Amino acid sequence: MTLIDPDTVLKTDNSQIDSSHAEFTQLLNQMSAANNLEFAKLFAELLTHTEQHFQEENRLMEQSGFPAQTEHKAEHQRILGELTQFKKRLDKGLVAFARAYATEKLPAWFTLHLSTADSALVEHLIRALKSKDSVT
Numbered sequence: 230m231t232l233i234d235p236d237t238v239l240k241t242d243n244s245q246i247d248s249s250h251a252e253f254t255q256l257l258n259q260m261s262a263a264n265n266l267e268f269a270k271l272f273a274e275l276l277t278h279t280e281q282h283f284q285e286e287n288r289l290m291e292q293s294g295f296p297a298q299t300e301h302k303a304e305h306q307r308i309l310g311e312l313t314q315f316k317k318r319l320d321k322g323l324v325a326f327a328r329a330y331a332t333e334k335l336p337a338w339f340t341l342h343l344s345t346a347d348s349a350l351v352e353h354l355i356r357a358l359k360s361k362d363s364v365t
């Protein structure tokens with residue numbers, strides 16, 4: 230089952246962010262069809278991927294002085310907290326909780342986060358780059 234159709238994932242005009250989002254989408258879709266053993270492995274990969282993905286966006290926000298970085302970073306932290314909690318349950322063999330989270334919550338969160346927080350960040354990055362170009 231495809232949880233997120235890759236063709237419908239919003240492109241942001243930032244290739245680095247877009248490739249991160251493509252990887253997230255791919256992992257989530259693989260998880261939906263995985264057996265319990267594979268699922269646990271993919272969930273761990275998703276957590277590692279997401280830590281890096283958020284770290285990179287946080288760095289871009291700091292570098293460019295993104296005005297809404299407090300809210301955006303807090304949202305990243307909230308999701309990382311949830312992923313970490315479900316990973317702990319998975320490590321105890323409780324697969325159903327993490328599966329429900331991955332299939333019922335994460336796709337909708339991801340789609341919304343892309344069209345709001347991440348889109349606003351990329352718009353800001355493009356504006357910041359343009360104003361830098363016009364100064365130099």
Ligand SMILES: [Fe+2]
Binds near residue numbers: 246250282286347
């Ligand atoms: Fe993102």
Ligand SMILES: [Fe+2]
Binds near residue numbers: 286301305342346347
């Ligand atoms: Fe983000």
